Amino acid sequence: QQQVKQSPQSLIVQKGGISIINCAYENTAFDYFPWYQQFPGKGPALLIAIRPDVSEKKEGRFTISFNKSAKQFSLHIMDSQPGDSATYFCAASMRETSGSRLTFGEGTQLTVNP
Amino acid sequence: NAGVMQNPRHLVRRRGQEARLRCSPMKGHSHVYWYRQLPEEGLKFMVYLQKENIIDESGMPKERFSAEFPKEGPSILRIQQVVRGDSAAYFCASSPTMIAEAFFGQGTRLTVV
Numbered sequence: 001q002q003q004v005k006q007s008p009q010s011l012i013v014q015k016g017g018i019s020i021i022n023c024a025y026e027n028t029a030f031d032y033f034p035w036y037q038q039f040p041g042k043g044p045a046l047l048i049a050i051r052p053d054v055s056e057k058k059e060g061r062f063t064i065s066f067n068k069s070a071k072q073f074s075l076h077i078m079d080s081q082p083g084d085s086a087t088y089f090c091a092a093s094m095r096e097t098s099g100s101r102l103t104f105g106e107g108t109q110l111t112v113n114p
Numbered sequence: 115n116a117g118v119m120q121n122p123r124h125l126v127r128r129r130g131q132e133a134r135l136r137c138s139p140m141k142g143h144s145h146v147y148w149y150r151q152l153p154e155e156g157l158k159f160m161v162y163l164q165k166e167n168i169i170d171e172s173g174m175p176k177e178r179f180s181a182e183f184p185k186e187g188p189s190i191l192r193i194q195q196v197v198r199g200d201s202a203a204y205f206c207a208s209s210p211t212m213i214a215e216a217f218f219g220q221g222t223r224l225t226v227v
Contacts, residue, residue, distance in 0.1 A: 006156075036218075043118075043205050043218035044157065089156055100209045100216035101147060101170060104156040 004092050006105025013112050019077040021108045023090035026071065030092040034102070035064065035075045038087045047088075048075070080112045116140070118208050118219035119188075126225045127196045135191040135222045139208030146189045147216055148181060151203040163189060196226045 005024045013019045023033075034049035050057045050064045050073065057064045063076040077084055090105040119138040127133050139146050144165045149157040162170040163183035174181065178196075183189040193200055203223045207216035 034215075041220075043207075043220045045218070046215060049215075095213040098170065099145060099147075099162060099212040100207070100214065101159055101162050102149075102157070102216070103159065104149075106156045 004105045010109045019080045021075045024072045036089045120219035133193040136188040137206035138188040143208035145209045147207045149205045
């Protein structure tokens, strides 16, 4: 029940295309859903995050769509660029009870071809 | 304001040795989280500490692993009698309060030979 399932495992997109990564969770106590970007040899960096009372959040080229009833959320990267090539992780936490302890998805390796 | 500092960045240990991983949180941050990332896998929570207290260690292996966050100095993740399966990247993250965003360090890559 603590798991977060992420798909696809890898994704190849052409420059200018839309990258879509999906995540699903079981635990309805999760109250915070961030996405992280990780480059090789680096630590994860927060990209964008959403709370379950909002269905969509957009920051620049990055959008989170959240479906509370389906317990799913997704990351959309518009106008994907080669510099976006990285591993993306979705995560979830129960901030009010467990602080910033994060349960991560398995990761998606994104490659954006020029 | 420097970010979360982890050292060493790379650590090689022989089987049976001890590994000590250090994490200096961002200034003003008193909450520290440790995660382990095995090759080609996501990050797995290990332990959550606040100054001088272990808040949640439910992700820590029962044996050989311990963590501390003293009143002064960095947080330490200690692995005794390392085995090959301990080879992984270990990340720490820090936050100023329980519900604030946590920022990650660059990680320590442990290799057990």
